[in-house]
Amino acid sequence: MNQFATFVQLVVDGLAQGSIYGALALAIVLVNQATGLVNFAQGSMAVLGSYIGMTVGNLFIPSTGAIVGIIIGIVVAVIASMAMGGLVERFVMRRFERAEEDTKVVATIGLLTLITGLVGLIWGFNPTPYPFFFGGSESLRIGGVSISVWSIVTFTTIIALMIVLQILFRGTKLGLGMRAVADNAPSAALAGIRVGGMRMAGWGLAAALGTVAAILLASKSQLTPNNFDGILVYALAAVVIGGLDSPLGAVIAALGITILESLAAAYVPWIGHDLKVVVPFILVFIVLIIRPQGLFGRRTVVRV
Amino acid sequence: MPLLELTDVTAFYGPVQVLEGVSISVPEGGAVGILGANGAGKTTTLRAISGTVRAGGSIQYEGRSIRGLRPERVASLGIAHVPEGRGTLGNLTVRENLMVGAYTRKDRRQVVSDVDYLLELFPNLKARIRSNASALSGGEQQMLAVSRAFMASPRLLVLDEPSLGLAPSTARTVYDAIARLRKESGIAMLVVEQNANLAFSVVDSVTVLETGRSVLSGTTAELRGNDDIRKAYLGG
Numbered sequence: 001m002n003q004f005a006t007f008v009q010l011v012v013d014g015l016a017q018g019s020i021y022g023a024l025a026l027a028i029v030l031v032n033q034a035t036g037l038v039n040f041a042q043g044s045m046a047v048l049g050s051y052i053g054m055t056v057g058n059l060f061i062p063s064t065g066a067i068v069g070i071i072i073g074i075v076v077a078v079i080a081s082m083a084m085g086g087l088v089e090r091f092v093m094r095r096f097e098r099a100e101e102d103t104k105v106v107a108t109i110g111l112l113t114l115i116t117g118l119v120g121l122i123w124g125f126n127p128t129p130y131p132f133f134f135g136g137s138e139s140l141r142i143g144g145v146s147i148s149v150w151s152i153v154t155f156t157t158i159i160a161l162m163i164v165l166q167i168l169f170r171g172t173k174l175g176l177g178m179r180a181v182a183d184n185a186p187s188a189a190l191a192g193i194r195v196g197g198m199r200m201a202g203w204g205l206a207a208a209l210g211t212v213a214a215i216l217l218a219s220k221s222q223l224t225p226n227n228f229d230g231i232l233v234y235a236l237a238a239v240v241i242g243g244l245d246s247p248l249g250a251v252i253a254a255l256g257i258t259i260l261e262s263l264a265a266a267y268v269p270w271i272g273h274d275l276k277v278v279v280p281f282i283l284v285f286i287v288l289i290i291r292p293q294g295l296f297g298r299r300t301v302v303r304v
Numbered sequence: 305m306p307l308l309e310l311t312d313v314t315a316f317y318g319p320v321q322v323l324e325g326v327s328i329s330v331p332e333g334g335a336v337g338i339l340g341a342n343g344a345g346k347t348t349t350l351r352a353i354s355g356t357v358r359a360g361g362s363i364q365y366e367g368r369s370i371r372g373l374r375p376e377r378v379a380s381l382g383i384a385h386v387p388e389g390r391g392t393l394g395n396l397t398v399r400e401n402l403m404v405g406a407y408t409r410k411d412r413r414q415v416v417s418d419v420d421y422l423l424e425l426f427p428n429l430k431a432r433i434r435s436n437a438s439a440l441s442g443g444e445q446q447m448l449a450v451s452r453a454f455m456a457s458p459r460l461l462v463l464d465e466p467s468l469g470l471a472p473s474t475a476r477t478v479y480d481a482i483a484r485l486r487k488e489s490g491i492a493m494l495v496v497e498q499n500a501n502l503a504f505s506v507v508d509s510v511t512v513l514e515t516g517r518s519v520l521s522g523t524t525a526e527l528r529g530n531d532d533i534r535k536a537y538l539g540g
Contacts, residue, residue: 173407179391180404187391190354190380191456192408245395 005144010262016151018258019158024228024235025242025250026162036185037095037104041111042210043228043235045084048115049211050130050218050227051123053077054113070131074215078208084201085207093203094182094196132219134182134221149303158185158251161209165247166279168205178202183247234258237280239254240268241287243297253295257283305367307332307492308383308460315345315352322348324516328494330460335486335493335523337503339537340513346496347388349513350464353494354385358387359439361417365460384453388464392445392452394438400449401437405455415455420472422451425481443474447481454485461485462493462525464482467502479505501534504528512537 024043031039039045057073064072092111096104139148157299169175180188181198189195214228238257242249257280265276287295309332315323323345330336338346352359355375363371370378384405393401402422405535406415413508425429426447432440437448446466453461466482467475479502486493486506497503503510504524513535520533527533 175398176400176403177407178399179396180407181395183395184391185358186375187387187393188404189375190356190379190385190387190391191404191452192376193404194376 002144005099006266007044008143008145010266011259012145012147012151014259014262015255016148016154016260017253019154020213020217021234021258022215022251022254023158023161023240024210024231025238025254026158026165026247027213028235028239029244029247030165030202030206030209031244032239033063033182034206035089035199036182037101038108038236038239038244039111039203039206040105040108040232041088041115042206043214043232044115044119044225045081045088045207046210046214047223047225047246049081049084049118049207050223052216053118053211053215054128054130054218054223061131066131074130074212077211077215081207081211082204085203085205088207089200089203090196093199102292115160116225116229124224125225127222127224130215130223134239150216150220154173154220157212157216161212162247162251165209169247174198174201182272234280237284239294240284241280241295243294246294246296248292249294249296306330306364307366308332308494309362309364310349310353311362311364313349313358313359313363315348315357317357323352324330324514325361326352326511326516326518328511328518328521330494332489333490333492334509335495336441337500337507337509337510338494338496338513339498339500339503339533342498343515344513345516345533346513347464347502348516350385350387350462350494354383355386356387356490379456382456382459383462384460384465385462386449386453386454386464388468389444390449392437392440392448392463392514397436398433398440398448401452402455404456405452409455409457410490411457414457418455418457421539422454425484426451443448443470443478446474448518450482450485450494454489454491460494463493465496465498467499475499475502482506487511500533501505 024046027042028038031037053073053076056076057070060072061069085239088111093104093107096107141144169179173209176200177193178201179193180193185195217227234254234257238254239250241257242253261276261279264271264279306329310326310328313323313326314321326345326349328336328338338349340346348357352356355373357377359371363369365381365383370381376408390474393404395485402419409415428444429447429451432444438450450463450466466478470478483506494507495503495507507524509521509523510527511518
């Protein structure tokens with residue numbers, strides 16, 4: 001394989017893996033847009049959603065065949081996650097409505113631990129294969145570069161979801177309501193917007209989105225209760241770099257981080273594969289110093 | 305029947321009683337000012353109306369009790385509250401702020417013409433329609449806050465000290481616009497103001513609060529003739 005093909009291969013691999021990080025980052029941005037806080041349980045909620053999808057899918061596959069069964073599993077997982085997200089907001093986070101920001105964040109960390117434990121309790125901690133339309137191994141060869149079908153599906157799904165979200169936030173009434181509530185909930189209420197409803201919608205949509213990402217990830221590797229713990233770190237890095245209020249920024253940052261990481265691992269000898277995990281942190285560090293609102297975030301100007 | 309009638313309204317912040325008996329009446333299409341020193345309970349009175357503090361006593365709107373309703377419900381009944389400190393949505397553009405104001409409305413065509421009307425009334429906002437609200441000056445933010453409330457097409461506009469933190473000439477501009485809004489739309493208004501001269505340019509009657517009680521009310525003409533009021537609020 002020539003040098004250029006190697007480079008392209010690294011970029012392509014980075015794009016697919018980065019899409020997963022990007023999807024979770026999108027979910028975090030969504031919750032932040034609806035409620036103004038960062039949900040550390042986003043990953044574990046997604047994993048719970050994908051376990052539900054797997055269980056339901058496996059239930060149907062013997063009678064309906066693989067493809068229909070898997071689709072039913074995904075649809076049920078998305079709907080269940082949406083409900084779960086809404087319920088978590090309504091019955092857990094709502095209780096912290098008047099609490100300090102730090103308290104709310106700690107509550108989401110509590111949820112992370114609780115949900116991961118719950119999943120382990122029900123499904124065990126051993127990795128489980130996730131049923132998928134195709135193995136992770138089929139791939140197309142273009143020039144000297146091989147692109148797996150999984151990469152193509154993952155990448156296009158995430159890009160499509162990102163566009164839909166961007167339209168939701170910037171172009172629809174629901175999106176406007178959610179942003180108004182995130183920006184200034186008391187004012188939004190005075191304008192007649194149902195604050196609680198908007199927050200539930202935001203959490204529900206985010207949970208559904210996270211579940212799609214978790215299913216895509218599990219289709220390539222396997223499902224474990226801790227599947228998303230490591231990925232949450234990358235997603236948070238992407239959110240910080242891209243900007244907490246920019247869906248587009250979060251996805252671009254996630255893709256950028258992953259590509260840079262795999263390039264750094266391959267071309268910078270002292271980083272290599274062992275140290276590549278520091279790359280996102282270095283980027284976060286630089287961005288926080290130079291542009292704290294994130295590369296695509298809107299600067300908040302405070303005037304008195 | 306008055307549009308809004310408060311009778312012996314009380315309110316607490318924790319154990320501290322802030323309102324001890326406030327009574328105010330706003331007739332249909334009328335404009336009433338609330339005067340009083342800092343801490344007299346002006347802002348709390350407005351919050352009791354819009355449901356952002358828990359209140360006792362009686363709060364009747366269009367002949368039915370709205371006490372204890374949630375803020376979004378009160379808003380949907382046609383009461384638009386411009387809170388103290390303006391409450392603009394900083395990360396949303398000027399246009400988005402206006403559309404948030406119109407959130408509960410279904411009459412799209414009328415919404416579009418209301419936006420045009422407000423932008424003609426406030427040319428500053430028109431020039432900055434795509435800017436984030438946080439980038440506006442204090443006066444522009446106040447204009448935006450009033451406009452956003454107007455976009456709800458309310459029957460009662462509740463304004464909490466629109467002149468707060470503004471230069472005198474800017475405050476004058478804001479009040480001139482409020483007076484014009486009132487004349488052209490006929491919306492009833494309840495205005496809290498420290499600066500009585502400004503308030504008197506819009507309202508036709510006034511209630512004075514002292515330590516959580518309404519102690520005096522009357523038309524602006526009556527109160528202009530009252531020596532105590534002139535000394536306390538109108539600069540002699």
